Amino acid sequence: QKEVEQNSGPLSVPEGAIASLNCTYSDRGSQSFFWYRQYSGKSPELIMFIYSNGDKEDGRFTAQLNKASQYVSLLIRDSQPSDSATYLCAVNIIFRPAGNNRKLIWGLGTSLAVNP
């Protein structure tokens, strides 16, 4: 069973701090990794993706990937109250090699609360 695990939280940080969200996955063959943000009552929206080991930065967000440790994280710098949401980690696995078909395996999400 392919799995993606996240701490459910809630993770509470003060405004302006760095929020660190973590995710581990079980399929060593996974090639791509995604972070989605989901506000209460809304649909998930893609905020970051990463394919290679190391860091990838986009504005206040940094995704970090360590394939050897099967670990991916999301850092949010200068956290704002508007960052309060559930963050979903998703890992793309190949489930049908003949057609190179892939699907996302989802974590349950980490709830982040940024306190003013």
Place this chain on the structure above:
Amino acid sequence: NAGVTQTPKFQVLKTGQSMTLQCAQDMNHNSMYWYRQDPGMGLRLIYYSASEGTTDKGEVPNGYNVSRLNKREFSLRLESAAPSQTSVYFCASSEMDKDYGYTFGSGTRLTVV
């Protein structure tokens, strides 16, 4: 705006009633998905369609049927609704043979009483 459109946004059904949730995407994606999301359970895949003309079961297909009407449209049908199907339903689309993420519709909040 380009994206995934779901209808309806809200629905209340009585036990045993049937209904169809509609989904359409205008991004020319080959693959489409139906998920349900329940508190503490995360996103669970109901059915997916890798390409026009094909559909496959996901993790929780019981009580549901789907139709991939054309490349744009993928509908989800509840033939005889049960209270256990009370949930938020999301449709999504992607290119299944590429390392891209999914684009989600805005969701349908379904209550079965």
